[in-house]
Amino acid sequence: MDFNDTPEEAAFRAEARAWLEANAELRDPDERYAGILQETERPEKLKWAQEWQKKKADAGWACITWPVEYGGRGASSIQSVIWGQEEAKFKTPPPVFSIGIGMCGPTILTHGTDEQKARWIPKLVSGEEIWCQLFSEPNAGSDLAGLRMTAVRDGDDWVVNGQKIWTTGAQFCDWGILVTRHDANVPKHAGLTYFVVDMHSPGIEVRKITQINKATAFNEVFYSDVRIPDANRIGAVGDGWRVAITTLMNERASIGGGGGAGDPVAELIGLAQEIEIDGRPALEDASVRQRIADFYIKRKGIQYTSYRTLTALSQGKIPGPEASMGKLVGAKLMQEMGSFGMDLAGVAGSLNKKSAPGDGSWQAQFLAAPGLRIAGGTDEILRNIIAERVLRLPPETRLDKEVAFRDVPSGSA
Numbered sequence: 001m002d003f004n005d006t007p008e009e010a011a012f013r014a015e016a017r018a019w020l021e022a023n024a025e026l027r028d029p030d031e032r033y034a035g036i037l038q039e040t041e042r043p044e045k046l047k048w049a050q051e052w053q054k055k056k057a058d059a060g061w062a063c064i065t066w067p068v069e070y071g072g073r074g075a076s077s078i079q080s081v082i083w084g085q086e087e088a089k090f091k092t093p094p095p096v097f098s099i100g101i102g103m104c105g106p107t108i109l110t111h112g113t114d115e116q117k118a119r120w121i122p123k124l125v126s127g128e129e130i131w132c133q134l135f136s137e138p139n140a141g142s143d144l145a146g147l148r149m150t151a152v153r154d155g156d157d158w159v160v161n162g163q164k165i166w167t168t169g170a171q172f173c174d175w176g177i178l179v180t181r182h183d184a185n186v187p188k189h190a191g192l193t194y195f196v197v198d199m200h201s202p203g204i205e206v207r208k209i210t211q212i213n214k215a216t217a218f219n220e221v222f223y224s225d226v227r228i229p230d231a232n233r234i235g236a237v238g239d240g241w242r243v244a245i246t247t248l249m250n251e252r253a254s255i256g257g258g259g260g261a262g263d264p265v266a267e268l269i270g271l272a273q274e275i276e277i278d279g280r281p282a283l284e285d286a287s288v289r290q291r292i293a294d295f296y297i298k299r300k301g302i303q304y305t306s307y308r309t310l311t312a313l314s315q316g317k318i319p320g321p322e323a324s325m326g327k328l329v330g331a332k333l334m335q336e337m338g339s340f341g342m343d344l345a346g347v348a349g350s351l352n353k354k355s356a357p358g359d360g361s362w363q364a365q366f367l368a369a370p371g372l373r374i375a376g377g378t379d380e381i382l383r384n385i386i387a388e389r390v391l392r393l394p395p396e397t398r399l400d401k402e403v404a405f406r407d408v409p410s411g412s413a
C-alpha cells in the first residue's frame, strides 16, 4: 500500500483543486447532513444540482471515467477517486445524480447498445435527465431475484404490471432502470428481463413514503399496463439477472460508510469539551474518552481498509467483495456515533434541528443510519457476502434456485 500520490496523481489533484477553487466555495464543516433533501427545498436544490452537474460537464469534470465520446473524460479509476476526494471538500448540491451516475450509467455502458449509450449517457453526464432504480418490491429486496413485476411482449412493446417500492427519487426522475419477470416457468434468476423506463409514461403512479427523519426520499411506484418499447431493453430477454448484478456491484461500490463527510470524531471531541458532566467538561470523564477512542480506532480501521481498494484502483485492478466491509462497519458506526452524540447532550439530545447541541447533526446522523444499514445490501446480506466470497465459507442453502419460479412457495393462496 502506498498512501502518497504519484507525481501524475499529484498533478491531476492540483488541476482538479484549481478548477474547484475557481468554481465552488469550500464546504462549511457544520453542514454534514445537508444531503437530506426535504420536500420543501427540493425544487431549489434540484435546480442547483442540475446547474452544478452541467458546469462540471461543460468543463470535462463530470463522470470522468466514462468515454469521451459520451461526455466523459476517459480518466482512470484512481483519478475518479482523487476527484471525489477534492470535490467533497467543497459546497456541492445533494447527491441527486448518485443513482444515475453510480449505477444506471455504468450498467448501460456495460450492457447497452451503441444507440442506447448515445441516447442516454450524454444527458446523464450533463444532468439534463435524472434517473432512479426500480428493483425492490414488497416481497423482493434482499432476495431480488424473487421479484414479481410482470413484462409481457406485445408487438414492438412490452406491457408491464406490478409494484416497486423504496424507489429513491421516483417523484422527480425522468428515467428508471427496471427489472421485470417475463417468464415464471423457469428458475427465478433465468426469467428476468431488464429495461429502461420513461418515468413519464402513462400508467405509472408514484406515491411518496415519509421516513423517520421526515424526508420523503423514496416512494412506492405502481405500474398499470405501462408500455415500454423493446428498444429500451438492456441485454437479452432472460438476461436481466446478469445485467442487474452489474448494477448491484456498482451500487455497493458507490455507497460509502464511515459516518458521513467531515471528521465526526473531532466533532464529538468538540462536543465533549462543551458539555459538562458534574461541573467538568465531559471530555475529562474516562468513559467518554474511552468511547471516543473506540470510534477513532474503528474510523481508522475503515479508512485503512478503504486504502486497499484505492491501491487496487491505482494499480488498475477491480476492487473485490472486501469493499462490503466498509459499508457494514461504517453504517453501524455512524448510528453508534449519532447515538453517543445525543447521549452526551443529555436532555437536549432529544431536541432536533438547530436548537440541539451540534445543530441537530447527531440526531440527523442517528436517524439516517438505519437506512444506510439496509440500502444496497443489509448488514446480514453483507455478512453473507463476506462469509462466502471473502472467507470462502460454505454458501447458504438455497432451495428455490433450480425450481420453476411459479412453483416456489410464496405464502399467498
Ligand SMILES: Cc1cc2nc3c(=O)[nH]c(=O)nc-3n(C[C@H](O)[C@H](O)[C@H](O)COP(=O)(O)OP(=O)(O)OC[C@H]3O[C@@H](n4cnc5c(N)ncnc54)[C@H](O)[C@@H]3O)c2cc1C
Binding pocket: 132, 133, 134, 135, 136, 137, 138, 139, 140, 141, 142, 143, 165, 166, 167, 168, 169, 218, 370, 371, 372, 374, 375, 376, 377, 378, 379, 380, 381, 384, 396
Ligand atoms: C434509504 C433506502 C433507499 C433505498 N433506495 C432504493 C432504490 O432507489 N431502489 C430500490 O430498488 N430499492 C431501494 N431500497 C431498497 C433496498 O434495496 C432494500 O430495502 C434492501 O435490499 C432490503 O430489502 P427489504 O427491505 O425487502 O428487506 P428484506 O430483504 O425483506 O430483509 C428483512 C430482514 O431479513 C434479513 N434477511 C433477508 N435475507 C436474509 C438472508 N439470506 N440471510 C440473513 N438475513 C436475511 C435482512 O437482513 C433484513 O434484516 C432502498 C432502501 C433504503 C433503506
